[in-house]
Amino acid sequence: MLESNAWLQHAQSLAEGGSRKIPHDCGPGDCLHINHKRDGWGAYCHRCAYKGWVPRPAESLTEKLARLQRIKAAEEAVTASPALPLPAEHDPRVWPLEARVWLYKAGISNAEIEGLGIYWNRYMQRVVIPVRDELGHVVYWQARTLDKTNPKKYLNPHVDKRRLVAKFGSGSLLVLTEDLLSAYKVATRGNVAAWCLLGTKITDFIATGILASGKPVTVWLDPDAAGQTNATKIIKQLRAYGVTVRNVVSEKDPKLLGREEIEWTLKAGGAGNGEVFCVRAVRLHASS
Ligand SMILES: [Zn+2]
Structure with missing residues (x-):
């Protein structure tokens, strides 16, 4: 077996966060996975299941x-x-x-x-x-x-984020989210354009883009107080432009909902008629 010290010097020569495979005495080939983490150096052999860990001295x-x-x-x-x-x-x-x-x-x-x-x-x-x-x-x-x-x-x-919106998917409904993964997840539902607002405000440039799209808008920000304060502002602003807007509040950030829950939540609110709907998404499946 490779003694602890033998792999350790290889692991210590890696940049922090790095990892690689090196030979292990238990047989041919590079099967010992070594890594350099912030709090120490580790090794794991995929063949003989040898495990090694040397913590970095406390800083x-x-x-x-x-x-x-x-x-x-x-x-x-x-x-x-x-x-x-x-x-x-x-x-x-x-x-x-x-x-x-x-x-x-x-x-x-x-x-x-x-x-x-x-x-x-x-x-x-x-x-x-x-x-x-x-x-x-x-x-x-x-x-x-x-x-x-x-x-x-x-x-x-x-x-300059004033003209920056991350856009995912395309469709007859426009959903605004506050993070990238949420926009991506919502767009995978299909027939939905999901835009992630990279700032908390809708600038004139973005508002013009929304208005030009002619689509009804669903504001689906995070359920926390900060998210809902922003949602209220955005809805007020878009309604002043004559855009049909509704609000969706789910139990968790949209990105943490299952794809069926996203589908169900968007359907449950209807097409949107200017009223604010509060939809509580429930977990349909234990895990997905
Ligand atoms: Zn081994």
């Missing part, structure tokens, strides 16, 4: 502050431009489990993750969701941290 307060400062500086540098922050690992099967689970909880499959171009950035320890325009150019991105010590949960590039 002092000074070291922690220095680390957070380094992360902050690196994050400020990448947010200066909408260019996608690299490196990018596009295959979710090799991401850390927690990173994938965040998307699996929203019912997003590996094939969908790859189709949407969502990737893992191991330097940033973040899942990055790119936003492209109609021509396929990246205009924006959102990066969610998996590092619980990082106070900034979401990172976005500092760009």
Whole structure:
């Protein structure tokens, strides 16, 4: 068997967040999966089930502050431009489990993750969701941290968002959501155009686009107080433009609902006649 120290030096030579496969003494081939995590170094052999873990010595307060400062500086540098922050690992099967689970909880499959171009950035320890325009150019991105010590949960590039809307799907109904995954999930229902408002306000540019579409609008923001305060403002604003708007309030963020629940919730509210409907989505299935 490979002694702990033998794999450890390989694991320590990896960049934080990195992993690779190396040989193990139990047989031929690279079957020992080693990784470098923030809190230590690990190894797992897919053949003999050997497991190793060496925790990193606890960091002092000074070291922690220095680390957070380094992360902050690196994050400020990448947010200066909408260019996608690299490196990018596009295959979710090799991401850390927690990173994938965040998307699996929203019912997003590996094939969908790859189709949407969502990737893992191991330097940033973040899942990055790119936003492209109609021509396929990246205009924006959102990066969610998996590092619980990082106070900034979401990172976005500092760009002018006044003319920016992330659009998914197409159809006779326009649904407005407050996060990208919710817009994507709602659009998978079919015959629905789902737009994610990247800011909390509807700018004149966006309002004009909504009006020009001629479609009735369903505002489906998160059920929390902040989401509903915004929903009230948006509905008032759109009604002033003469747009038919209704509000949908579900028990959870739209992205956390099953696809049948989304279907059912959109149907339950009817076509929309200017009244505010409050629909409580119930779980139809224990899990999906
Ligand atoms: Zn082995």
